[in-house]
Amino acid sequence: MEKKSATRLDIARRAGTSVSVVSRALNNSGYVAKEKKERILKIAEELNYAPNPVAISLQKRRTRQILFYCRNVDNAFNMQLYKGMLDAAADRGYMVLFNGKTAFEDLRNTLVDGIIMQDQGLAAYYLRNYGRNYFLPVVSAAYGEVLGEEKDSERSAESRTFSRTMPSGRHSVPIVEVDTYRVMETALDYLEHCGHKKIAFGTPYPAENGNVRTAAFLSRMHERKVKDARNYILAVSRRDSRLAADSRLLSFQEEVAENPHVVNEDFFGKGRLAARIFAERKMDATAVVGFNDEFSLGLICGFQEMGLRVPEDISVMGIDGNDARKYVSPLLTTVSLFPQEQGAMCVRVLLDLIEGKKVRYVTHTGFRLLEGESVLPCASAAGIL
Amino acid sequence: MEKKSATRLDIARRAGTSVSVVSRALNNSGYVAKEKKERILKIAEELNYAPNPVAISLQKRRTRQILFYCRNVDNAFNMQLYKGMLDAAADRGYMVLFNGKTAFEDLRNTLVDGIIMQDQGLAAYYLRNYGRNYFLPVVSAAYGEVLGEEKDSERSAESRTFSRTMPSGRHSVPIVEVDTYRVMETALDYLEHCGHKKIAFGTPYPAENGNVRTAAFLSRMHERKVKDARNYILAVSRRDSRLAADSRLLSFQEEVAENPHVVNEDFFGKGRLAARIFAERKMDATAVVGFNDEFSLGLICGFQEMGLRVPEDISVMGIDGNDARKYVSPLLTTVSLFPQEQGAMCVRVLLDLIEGKKVRYVTHTGFRLLEGESVLPCASAAGIL
DNA sequence: TTGAAAGCGCTAACAA
DNA sequence: TTGTTAGCGCTTTCAA
Numbered sequence: 139m140e141k142k143s144a145t146r147l148d149i150a151r152r153a154g155t156s157v158s159v160v161s162r163a164l165n166n167s168g169y170v171a172k173e174k175k176e177r178i179l180k181i182a183e184e185l186n187y188a189p190n191p192v193a194i195s196l197q198k199r200r201t202r203q204i205l206f207y208c209r210n211v212d213n214a215f216n217m218q219l220y221k222g223m224l225d226a227a228a229d230r231g232y233m234v235l236f237n238g239k240t241a242f243e244d245l246r247n248t249l250v251d252g253i254i255m256q257d258q259g260l261a262a263y264y265l266r267n268y269g270r271n272y273f274l275p276v277v278s279a280a281y282g283e284v285l286g287e288e289k290d291s292e293r294s295a296e297s298r299t300f301s302r303t304m305p306s307g308r309h310s311v312p313i314v315e316v317d318t319y320r321v322m323e324t325a326l327d328y329l330e331h332c333g334h335k336k337i338a339f340g341t342p343y344p345a346e347n348g349n350v351r352t353a354a355f356l357s358r359m360h361e362r363k364v365k366d367a368r369n370y371i372l373a374v375s376r377r378d379s380r381l382a383a384d385s386r387l388l389s390f391q392e393e394v395a396e397n398p399h400v401v402n403e404d405f406f407g408k409g410r411l412a413a414r415i416f417a418e419r420k421m422d423a424t425a426v427v428g429f430n431d432e433f434s435l436g437l438i439c440g441f442q443e444m445g446l447r448v449p450e451d452i453s454v455m456g457i458d459g460n461d462a463r464k465y466v467s468p469l470l471t472t473v474s475l476f477p478q479e480q481g482a483m484c485v486r487v488l489l490d491l492i493e494g495k496k497v498r499y500v501t502h503t504g505f506r507l508l509e510g511e512s513v514l515p516c517a518s519a520a521g522i523l
Numbered sequence: 524m525e526k527k528s529a530t531r532l533d534i535a536r537r538a539g540t541s542v543s544v545v546s547r548a549l550n551n552s553g554y555v556a557k558e559k560k561e562r563i564l565k566i567a568e569e570l571n572y573a574p575n576p577v578a579i580s581l582q583k584r585r586t587r588q589i590l591f592y593c594r595n596v597d598n599a600f601n602m603q604l605y606k607g608m609l610d611a612a613a614d615r616g617y618m619v620l621f622n623g624k625t626a627f628e629d630l631r632n633t634l635v636d637g638i639i640m641q642d643q644g645l646a647a648y649y650l651r652n653y654g655r656n657y658f659l660p661v662v663s664a665a666y667g668e669v670l671g672e673e674k675d676s677e678r679s680a681e682s683r684t685f686s687r688t689m690p691s692g693r694h695s696v697p698i699v700e701v702d703t704y705r706v707m708e709t710a711l712d713y714l715e716h717c718g719h720k721k722i723a724f725g726t727p728y729p730a731e732n733g734n735v736r737t738a739a740f741l742s743r744m745h746e747r748k749v750k751d752a753r754n755y756i757l758a759v760s761r762r763d764s765r766l767a768a769d770s771r772l773l774s775f776q777e778e779v780a781e782n783p784h785v786v787n788e789d790f791f792g793k794g795r796l797a798a799r800i801f802a803e804r805k806m807d808a809t810a811v812v813g814f815n816d817e818f819s820l821g822l823i824c825g826f827q828e829m830g831l832r833v834p835e836d837i838s839v840m841g842i843d844g845n846d847a848r849k850y851v852s853p854l855l856t857t858v859s860l861f862p863q864e865q866g867a868m869c870v871r872v873l874l875d876l877i878e879g880k881k882v883r884y885v886t887h888t889g890f891r892l893l894e895g896e897s898v899l900p901c902a903s904a905a906g907i908l
Numbered sequence: 909t910t911g912a913a914a915g916c917g918c919t920a921a922c923a924a
Numbered sequence: 925t926t927g928t929t930a931g932c933g934c935t936t937t938c939a940a
Contacts, residue, residue, distance in 0.1 A: 145933055156911040161935065168936090169909045191632045192586065193933035196577045196916050201634055205620070211606055212846065217596050224624040233633065235590075236621035239609040247576045248618065249586055249634040406849060435850060442852065461597065464791060465820060465850035467827065530917055541927045546919065553920090554925045578917035581932050910940080916933105924926080 144185040152181050164189070192249075201249050203233045204488060206481075207264075208256040210403065211238040213432060214462040215477050216256060219279055222481030223254065230489050242268050252492050254279065254484045261311040277488040279480055280315030312491065314483045314501045316475045321505050322354035322427075325455055325473050326362070328507055329425045333516050334453060338370040338416070338423035342408035342433055345373040351429055351457065370423060372416055374408045405429070409436020410443070416452075417444060425453035425513065431460035431472055438466055438512060449514040459508060469510035479503055529570040537566050549574070577634075586634050588618045589873060591866075593641040595788065596623040598817060599847040600862050601641060604664055607866030608639065615874050627653050637877050639664065639869045646696040662873040663698045664865055697876065699869045699886045701860045706890050707739035707812075710840055710858050711747070713892055714810045718901050719838060723755040723801070723808035727793035727818055730758040736814055736842065755808055757801055759793045790814070794821020795828070801837075802829060810838035810898065816845035816857055823851055823897060834899040844893060854895035864888055 146160045153160065155174060162168040163178040170178075181187075195201045206223055208216045223234045235250065242264055245253070252275040255261035261278035329337050339355040341347075345368070352371065359367035409428055413436070416426065428434030434456030438448050448454050448468055456463070459474025480503045490497045531545045538545065540559060547553040548563040555563075566572075580586045591608055593601045608619045620635065627649055630638070637660040640646035646663035714722050724740040726732075730753070737756065744752035794813055798821070801811065813819030819841035823833050833839050833853055841848070844859025865888045875882045 147933080150911095157934080158911055158913095158936080159909085162910095165935090171909065174909095188631055190581075190933050191634055192577060192581045193916090194632075194935080195634060196575075196581050196918090196932085197934050197936090199916070201577065202632070203634060211602050212599070214597070214599075217602070220623070221596055228624070233622060233625050233629065236623075237618060238605070238621075239613070240618050244618065246573055247579075247587070249576055249580060249588060439850070439852065462847070462850060465824070465847060467824065532917080542918080543920080543928080544926060547926095550919090556925065559925090575917050578932090579919080581917080581934090582919050584932070912937105912939085914935105914937085916935090919930105919932085921929090921931105923928080 143190075144182075144187045145190070146187075148185060149178060149181050149187060152185075153178050195249065201251050202231060203235055203250045204252045204254065204485070204492075205245075205248055205250040206234055206236045206254045206256075207240075207245065207260070208236065208238055209260070210256065213405070213460070215431065215458050215460040218459075218461060218477035219256075219481035219484070222478030222483075223485045226482035226485035227489070230485075232485070232489060234485065246274065250274075252276065252488045254488055255311070258311070258313055258315075261313070265311055275488060275491040276311045277484050277491065278311045278313045279484050280313045310499070312487050312497050312499055312501070314480055314487055314503060316480065316505050317502050318350045318354045319357060321457060321473050321475070322351065322358050324505065324507055325427050325457060326355075326358050328471075329427070329453070329455060329513065332425075332453070332513055334423075334425040334513075336370070336423040336425075338372045338421055338426045339429075340372040340374075340409065340412045340416075340426050340433060340437055341429040342374050342403060342405055342412075343429075344375060345371045347373075355427070370421070372412050372419075372421065372426060374412050374415065378411060378415075380411055380414070405432035406436040406439070409433035409438075410440035411436075413437050413440025413444065413446075416441075423452075425455065427455045427457070429457070431456035431458040431463055431470060434470055434472070434512075435462060435466045438468070438470065449512050453513040455513055459505075463510065468512045471510040471513045472508050473505055474508045475505050476503065528575075529567075529572045530575070531572075533570060534563060534566050534572060537570075538563050580634065586636050587616060588620055588635045589870070589877075590630075590633055590635040590638045591619055591621045591641075592625075592630065592638050592645070593621065593623055594645070595641065598790070598845070600816065600843050600845045603844075603846060603862035604641075604866035604869070607863030607868075608870045611867035611870035612874070615870075617870070617874060619870065631659065635659075637661065637873045639873055640696070643696070643698055643700075646698070650696055660873060660876040661696045662869050662876065663696045664700070664869050695884070697872050697882050697884055697886070699865055699872055699888060701865065701890050702887050703735045703739045704742060706842060706858050706860070707736065707743050709890065709892055710812050710842065711740075711743050713856075714812070714838070714840060714898065717810075717838070717898055719808075719810040719898075721755070721808040721810075723757045723806055723811045724814075725757040725794065725797045725801075725811050725818060725822055726814040727759050727788060727790055727797075728814075729760060730756045732758075740812070755806070757797050757804075757806065757811060759797050759800065763796060763800075765796055765799070790817035791821040791824070794818035794823075795825035796821075798822050798825025798829065798831075801826075808837075810840065812840045812842070814842070816841035816843040816848055816855060819855055819857070819897075820847060820851045823853070823855065834897050838898040840898055844890075848895065853897045856895040856898045857893050858890055859893045860890050861888065 146157045150157045150160045159170055159174065160178050162170045163175040164182065204227060206220050210216050220236055227234045246268065255264060255276055255278040258278050258280045261276055265276065326337060339352065341352055343349055356367050359370070409432065426437055428437050434454050437454050441448050441452055446452055454470065456470050456472035459472055459476060463470045463472065483501055483503050487497050487501055531542045535542045535545045544555055544559065545563050547555045548560040549567065589612060591605050595601050605619070605621055612619045631653065640649060640661055640663040643663050646661055650661065711722060724737065726737055728734055741752050744755070794817065811822055813822050819839050822839050826833050826837055831837055839855065841855050841857035844857055844861060848855045848857065868886055868888050872882050872886055
């Protein structure tokens with residue numbers, strides 16, 4: 139048993155034939171005498187033969203593995219994305235591996251045919267710094283990425299298509315995303331429908347940070363003729379001293395941030411803190427839309443810790459459709475982005491790319507309001523402070 | 524750009540030298556004239572050369588990748604195990620991939636050097652059905668596995684060692700686990716210390732199911748001369764009709780259970796239901812130890828939904844050290860198994876195995892009580908029903 | 909129906 | 925210091 143495992147050559151020798159016949163027999167492809175085939179199969183069995191997948195991959199120049207590269211292992215939303223990927227990939231004979239931490243430089247040594255990046259920021263960074271050297275197809279799921287020039291130019295090119303040739307844009311990657319602007323609209327419409335007039339947007343980033351979700355909020359508020367919209371942005375400063383101290387868990391695990399732009403965000407903790415800031419600033423909103431569900435769960439926790447009732451005193455709404463909602467009462471009302479479907483779509487786009495088909499540059503996936511109990515319906519909308 | 528990427532041969536040709544020199548230059552190993560080396564590096568740069576990791580793996584007969592095979596993608600505990608693995612593996616130059624769903628038969632096609640199984644049950648099943656044919660080293664993290672003959676015989680062989688030869692036991696795999704009996708003791712000691720006399724054990728499995736945690740509870744209760752210990756087992760029947768209906772989330776994702784013995788357990792949902800069963804059965808315990816943290820969070824949720832206060836009316840305690848604790852108030856008191864350390868240890872054992880070192884058959888990792896707010900301290904321990 | 913032969917892209921021993 | 929050579933284990937022509 140200690141010795142190395144059998145190869146097709148070993149089988150061929152015992153069967154008194156050649157490797158190519160053995161290969162055909164094992165893969166049942168091509169001609170091979172029935173009797174001989176049986177003998178080969180039997181010998182393979184006896185030898186506990188198992189093909190070497192690495193050799194097959196080298197020959198076929200295809201591993202049939204793809205990777206979901208995702209830093210936020212903690213976030214259930216990403217795990218839901220991953221779940222969606224698994225099925226979609228299996229349908230086409232691929233495996234999806236997951237990796238949350240390998241340095242970008244080492245990523246190129248992964249034995250995969252393509253990579254799905256957690257979000258656009260990561261994808262752009264990767265491509266800019268490492269991607270040019272070898273074109274391993276990459277697809278990105280979008281999620282709260284920062285809005286910049288690149289983003290602007292991208293928005294105007296939604297119908298651009300890709301093939302396996304180098305993309306035309308500078309650092310562009312096909313992305314699968316949800317239309318954040320319409321999502322935000324859905325959230326705000328719902329709250330207004332429930333009677334809320336003053337609506338805040340809670341975000342874990344500084345107010346000036348131009349992430350799409352904040353931008354979408356401002357844009358929608360603008361449309362609604364709210365002039366002091368910026369006052370309704372409830373931002374958590376990255377350096378708020380209470381951040382570390384506020385952790386609910388004794389932390390025996392030091393957090394390590396390796397890439398400057400990729401932090402393992404504690405959305406929950408920031409949401410929790412945001413609730414305190416809301417009170418300190420005496421914001422007069424009757425409802426808060428959180429940056430994402432994790433953040434919103436933190437908001438609920440924070441409000442409750444201050445003795446406020448959700449939704450009687452303050453309504454909270456999220457964005458994502460994160461299954462972690464189940465843990466918290468009241469059940470969070472949210473706009474679900476159906477991460478599973480988004481993940482599945484990422485896989486389809488990536489596999490199309492790998493297989494040389496043309497793919498759309500931007501693919502939009504669906505969303506839907508999921509009612510919970512965290513928004514006061516038809517509220518008389520009295521300020522609480 | 525469309526054409527296939529450059530190889531060492533391409534570089535060699537342009538540099539007017541041979542592949543081996545190129546190889547040495549690129550890997551900076553062995554002799555190569557300084558000037559020539561520079562030229563080679565430059566050409567490689569120009570050609571956007573990137574080595575083919577599959578070819579390297581074939582040659583080296585090592586992928587430097589290992590896999591964490593884990594079905595319960597939903598459970599934060601497993602993600603914590605995974606996080607621990609990442610660092611430990613990086614220390615030794617390995618990547619850890621994660622996969623949650625590939626069928627066992629396809630697992631052998633994975634391009635990895637070894638596999639860590641989520642728990643002993645999975646590992647045993649895998650080895651029994653697929654593992655014999657090719658010895659891909661496997662290590663298992665233990666967690667609530669079912670106690671059987673195998674397990675008994677294993678316990679008596681803790682000091683057995685393994686090498687890459689076929690293990691001596693029938694379907695045995697090195698495991699990295701925490702001593703469940705001592706963990707249970709720690710939990711019960713703490714509750715008694717807090718004044719609790721009647722302690723229940725909540726489990727998502729039928730009462731007869733001999734999983735280690737239930738067994739440990741019974742064993743410890745027996746030691747404490749509690750004769751009706753079985754009456755304090757709060758079990759959820761697999762077929763309780765309320766299970767499906769009780770889900771807090773609109774479920775657009777149908778759950779698929781592929782392997783009979785591997786179910787994507789909804790521990791939270793079962794814990795929630797268990798709280799109801801507790802009330803229906805009018806159990807007179809003043810504290811409940813949940814099977815694991817997820818289950819215990821469900822218990823808290825369930826009790827609160829019935830208008831009971833935790834811990835004033837009923838104390839709840841968990842086992843695991845699952846970070847999902849942060850979501851729920853009151854903060855769950857638990858015995859942490861330090862999943863990150865357990866995961867790291869799994870990796871070390873697996874890599875030792877891969878590298879041909881002898882490894883212990885069973886490796887125990889540490890645990891510790893983590894106080895939260897879900898247990899009433901020094902309770903007068905009045906029954907609530 | 910078979911099997912020899914030429915790779916896939918890289919490593920490493922060895923002779924030069 | 926260099927280059928030739930022989931693989932790693934498998935697939936796939938193509939001539940027999």
